[in-house]
Amino acid sequence: MKGISYSRYGGPEVLEYGEVRDPKVGPDAVLVKVRAAAVNPVDWKARAGYLDGMLEAVFPVVPGWDVSGVVVQPGVSVTEYAAGDEVIGYVREDFLSRGTFAEYVAAPVRTLARKPRSLSFEEAAGLPLAGLTAYQVLTKALQVGRGDTVLVHAAAGGVGSMAVQIARHLGARVIGTAGERNHDFVRSLGGEPVAYGDGLADRVRGLAPEGVDAAFDTVGGDALKASVNLLTPEGRLASIADGDVTGYGGRYVWVRPDADDLAHLSELADRGVVTVPVAQTFPLERAADAYRLSEEGHARGKIVVTVPWEDPAPDPGTTGATGY
Incomplete structure (x- = not known):
């Protein structure tokens, strides 16, 4: 699959667009077709190596923790979601490697909630973190x-x-x-x-x-x-x-994934209590430019990277890999 990755710490110049490894779908995870992923300051701080004392980097790293997209394959133990469900997630693990700046991400259900119906995928991607x-x-x-x-x-x-x-x-x-x-x-x-x-x-x-x-x-x-x-x-x-x-x-405070909290936020968005201002969007291949804008520190609202949409058709026989 296509994605963004980096093989060493550094500035935006270390980000590369190209083929990255397909995610494996664990029993308590779902495979999500990414529609949009938001840039957060922690993303470029991690890429620069500032979090090395806290989170191990397993290179090459696919960055990104925020996502909105569509479930295409539930894990074998998952009952909360089915193929076709629209979701949002703060897909953070305790190491850096399998992020959301790619065509697909395997997301543990503990990191997910249903996407607010009232928000676009771009807006919804900016909500989780x-x-x-x-x-x-x-x-x-x-x-x-x-x-x-x-x-x-x-x-x-x-x-x-x-x-x-x-x-x-x-x-x-x-x-x-x-x-x-x-x-x-x-x-x-x-x-x-x-x-x-x-x-x-x-x-x-x-x-x-x-x-x-x-x-x-x-x-x-x-x-x-x-x-x-x-x-x-x-x-x-x-x-x-x-x-x-x-x-x-x-x-x-260090934010933690919480499915219940995220579901409550999704509800608040649908009630019009919370809106998600989007400052600018970039296609996936221009993620480095999105990072540069974030690092300037003057954006009003969220900076979002979008992924081209094609109707996903996963291999029904696939159990441990995406099949793409």
Whole structure:
């Protein structure tokens, strides 16, 4: 099958488009025909080797954890899905090798949920990692509820835009940091925008003189330090970007696959509570360009890679390989 892979750590130049190995479908997995896969900052950080102390790379690596697509072959133990089902997934394993930037991916059912009917495949591909991150931080680490005031950093980004919408759904008031050009976008999500940079703390205090009940850091560094000083005495702090958060009494959060959480997000999307802004799409063979755009760090919403669609026809006799 066709896919994107890299055989050594490095920049976007190490990504190659061509033939990659067919995935084998384990008993608790399904073979998914990929329609779209989203780029996340963690993808290029992994490709650059920044996660080498945590995740072993089995080269060549097919990158990508987010996916939307169609089931073409359930594993022998799978009862949750059948061929033809449209699904989304945060297909992360505890090593780097079998990712979603390819024509097919073998996805464990614990990583999947049914695709929201109201979203295109491109939009749906951007929901899993960013949506799960926002949902798990807000509901589990920060325990955000009605009446809380929540500070969300990089509120126009992939995770931040999800966090604004979910926090509003939970009944919170949301203050979101963003560049001036994205302020109207943050307002459209239900947040109150403030410019990041020098003077941030004063601008947030102008909106919330008594401080914020919870701060969601997606940036690290100065943003994290500013958040500490903006909390109420009982305020909660979490970061997905800076491990120093634990030294301030906060939580460092690494998103995990959770089928129930993902199904809830899919339901929220179908109810119109959560939308997935797509910044730009690229065909699979131009995935390196999608990575370059992500690394610039200024995209509004999700960057998505699309895979050409052909009606799949798996070999019924295939049990351990794709048959393609």
